[in-house]
Amino acid sequence: MSAHRITGDTLHVFRGERHVLRGLSFAATSGEYLEVSGANGAGKTSLLRTIVGLVHAESGSVEWNGRSIHADPRAFHAQLAWLGHESPLKGDLSAVENLRYAIGIRRPVDAAAIGRALDEVDASRFAERPVRTLSAGQRRRVALAGVLLAAAPLWVLDEPATHLDAAGHALVGHLVESRIKTGGIVIAAVHAALPVDEAHTRRLGLSTK
Amino acid sequence: MDWTWFHRFGSPPHLYRLAGTLVPWFAWPAAILLAAGLYGGLVLAPPDYQQGDGFRIIYVHAPSAWLSLMAYSTMAVAAALGLIWRMKVAHAVAASCAPIGAWFTVAALVTGMLWGKPMWGTYWAWDPRLTAELVLLFLYLGYMGLRAAIEDPQRADRASAVLAIVGVVNVPIVHYSVEWWNSIHQAPSVMKFGKPSISWPMLSPLLIMFVGFTLLFAALVLVRVRGEILRRERQSRWVAEVVAQ
Amino acid sequence: MRLAFRNRAQLLHPLLFFGIVTTLFPLALSPEASRLRDVAPGVLWVAALLSSLLAIEFLFRDDAQDGTLEQYALSGQSLTWLLFAKTVSHWLLAGLPLALMSPVAAYGLGVPVGAVPGIVASVALGTVALSLLGAVTAGLTIGIRRGGALLSLLTLPLAVPLLIFGAQATARAIAGTGIAGPMYFLAAFTVLGITLAPLAAAAAVRISLE
Numbered sequence: 152m153s154a155h156r157i158t159g160d161t162l163h164v165f166r167g168e169r170h171v172l173r174g175l176s177f178a179a180t181s182g183e184y185l186e187v188s189g190a191n192g193a194g195k196t197s198l199l200r201t202i203v204g205l206v207h208a209e210s211g212s213v214e215w216n217g218r219s220i221h222a223d224p225r226a227f228h229a230q231l232a233w234l235g236h237e238s239p240l241k242g243d244l245s246a247v248e249n250l251r252y253a254i255g256i257r258r259p260v261d262a263a264a265i266g267r268a269l270d271e272v273d274a275s276r277f278a279e280r281p282v283r284t285l286s287a288g289q290r291r292r293v294a295l296a297g298v299l300l301a302a303a304p305l306w307v308l309d310e311p312a313t314h315l316d317a318a319g320h321a322l323v324g325h326l327v328e329s330r331i332k333t334g335g336i337v338i339a340a341v342h343a344a345l346p347v348d349e350a351h352t353r354r355l356g357l358s359t360k
Numbered sequence: 361m362d363w364t365w366f367h368r369f370g371s372p373p374h375l376y377r378l379a380g381t382l383v384p385w386f387a388w389p390a391a392i393l394l395a396a397g398l399y400g401g402l403v404l405a406p407p408d409y410q411q412g413d414g415f416r417i418i419y420v421h422a423p424s425a426w427l428s429l430m431a432y433s434t435m436a437v438a439a440a441l442g443l444i445w446r447m448k449v450a451h452a453v454a455a456s457c458a459p460i461g462a463w464f465t466v467a468a469l470v471t472g473m474l475w476g477k478p479m480w481g482t483y484w485a486w487d488p489r490l491t492a493e494l495v496l497l498f499l500y501l502g503y504m505g506l507r508a509a510i511e512d513p514q515r516a517d518r519a520s521a522v523l524a525i526v527g528v529v530n531v532p533i534v535h536y537s538v539e540w541w542n543s544i545h546q547a548p549s550v551m552k553f554g555k556p557s558i559s560w561p562m563l564s565p566l567l568i569m570f571v572g573f574t575l576l577f578a579a580l581v582l583v584r585v586r587g588e589i590l591r592r593e594r595q596s597r598w599v600a601e602v603v604a605q
Numbered sequence: 606m607r608l609a610f611r612n613r614a615q616l617l618h619p620l621l622f623f624g625i626v627t628t629l630f631p632l633a634l635s636p637e638a639s640r641l642r643d644v645a646p647g648v649l650w651v652a653a654l655l656s657s658l659l660a661i662e663f664l665f666r667d668d669a670q671d672g673t674l675e676q677y678a679l680s681g682q683s684l685t686w687l688l689f690a691k692t693v694s695h696w697l698l699a700g701l702p703l704a705l706m707s708p709v710a711a712y713g714l715g716v717p718v719g720a721v722p723g724i725v726a727s728v729a730l731g732t733v734a735l736s737l738l739g740a741v742t743a744g745l746t747i748g749i750r751r752g753g754a755l756l757s758l759l760t761l762p763l764a765v766p767l768l769i770f771g772a773q774a775t776a777r778a779i780a781g782t783g784i785a786g787p788m789y790f791l792a793a794f795t796v797l798g799i800t801l802a803p804l805a806a807a808a809a810v811r812i813s814l815e
Binding site for chain 2: 805
């Protein structure tokens with residue numbers, strides 16, 4: 152498996168009139184977990200959205216394996232699994248149907264793989280019910296299964312453990328660790344640190360000014 | 361010294377100063393030409409054999425209509441520059457064109473209605489050109505409405521840019537459809553004035569007015585762009601210096 | 606890519622609206638058959654336009670709220686194609702039923718039976734173009750407070766050519782003269798829409814996601 156590298160170089164990002172990120176730089180390579188922390192409003196979500204390309208930085212660049220992410224956005228996105236604040240699930244469909252549809256857009260996926268992913272996040276019990284009947288924590292687990300199924304080398308997660316109990320929190324740490332141990336890169340914005348091997352963890356703290 | 365600021369605002373202050381120096385070069389010739397054209401059209405040109413003195417309103421109506429279309433095209437071009445090449449000042453130019461173009465459209469509609477009254481006996485008769493101008497006015501209002509409804513200034517710029525580009529593709533289609541609709545339904549016929557035998561004393565003031573209006577448009581846009589730039593960049597150092605002068 | 610499980614009552618609302626509006630006109634005017642027949646093209650098309658506007662609002666609203674729209678943008682697939690597919694399925698769920706319902710409304714307006722195929726064809730084609738156009742304006746207005754009114758203001762002027770040619774096609778269908786002319790225009794507009802609208806809609810959605 153080849154090594155990957157994601158870097159941000161002197162990023163300046165504005166949200167409306169607010170100068171949210173001022174000259175921020177970062178780097179992460181295969182096998183590393185980059186944990187972004189900071190108070191509410193410090194810019195964690197803006198940073199993550201800039202990394203995945205939803206937000207364009209005013210100046211500075213984000214590069215994936217040496218090329219700007221905007222040079223070939225589709226190729227970059229094909230190697231990326233993104234989890235935002237909301238769990239991207241359609242209420243009227245079941246967990247299984249949601250995953251089959253969401254991942255099906257990216258790549259063909261069979262029922263067995265979906266079943267395995269749901270097992271890993273301990274969501275098999277409620278996999279067949281419409282998602283709107285699930286609790287927020289249960290939905291988050293299903294969303295995490297979606298991240299697993301994307302089979303992407305880069306994970307960018309915005310507060311992956313929201314709504315999850317202590318067991319769920321530990322689960323997220325475990326999933327992140329598995330990903331980086333197999334050569335992936337994980338970038339996550341968190342309020343509370345995830346239980347990931349310190350040796351492979353880098354930290355980035357954002358402050359409001 | 362935070363060099364990012366300099367880099368980012370390198371263009372707006374330049375445009376601000378450039379626009380400032382250019383305004384008199386457009387405004388004065390515009391004033392002179394407009395005065396000359398109006399005098400030529402209202403006083404010197406002979407009365408039309410068909411419409412008497414009523415036709416004279418064309419000296420304001422036709423240039424207004426033409427400029428309303430020009431303004432929309434300019435807005436769309438500026439919007440495209442801002443959208444595709446991410447030139448911030450282009451968005452400022454597009455935003456400046458909109459209200460000016462809208463006013464030209466209103467002027468065209470009002471003068472058109474004033475012209476229509478003696479001709480058709482009513483102020484509004486679904487003449488194709490006036491109807492197309494009305495649709496254009498709605499397009500302008502939609503553009504300005506979209507800008508006003510979006511709080512984030514960058515999103516407002518980019519969203520209205522897409523709208524302007526979609527609109528400019530639509531404008532010729534709208535004109536064509538309305539003309540076609542008019543020909544089917546035989547609504548009161550068009551206020552066409554471009555007959556081959558139009559005499560020079562009638563035509564020359566019209567051409568002068570066209571040029572004068574165009575210069576006026578340019579001058580108005582330049583003035584407005586300066587205001588736009590100041591407003592957009594109001595948190596920067598160079599604006600503080602300008603205001604202090 | 607069909608979100609075939611959207612079994613919501615929302616699908617019915619635009620159809621009910623269409624039915625109600627076309628009922629209002631005879632009540633407001635007069636039940637005289639010839640008079641109704643005269644205004645039938647206009648009534649049908651204005652009602653179809655307004656009903657379609659109702660439906661277009663829902664095109665992106667839910668996906669934007671639950672985060673699935675973001676996932677489309679980041680899926681590594683062409684957002685243009687994804688939105689095109691979404692627009693097509695939206696039309697199948699909203700525009701096509703409208704076209705199929707138009708004979709009922711037309712009958713109520715005193716339109717001769719022979720005109721029905723022409724009417725259905727013109728409404729079907731017109732609503733395709735309208736869905737494509739609506740995808741762009743809906744993409745621009747995602748998440749705006751009371752965006753529905755703004756959506757109407759943006760979409761209706763752009764839809765004027767559709768209205769003119771669509772109503773003319775319907776009028777000709779009623780009169781029995783050939784509808785080919787206006788239909789060609791509707792078809793041309795639709796083809797233009799198919800090539801350009803998904804692109805513009807993708808751009809609009811990306812801008813709204815920023």
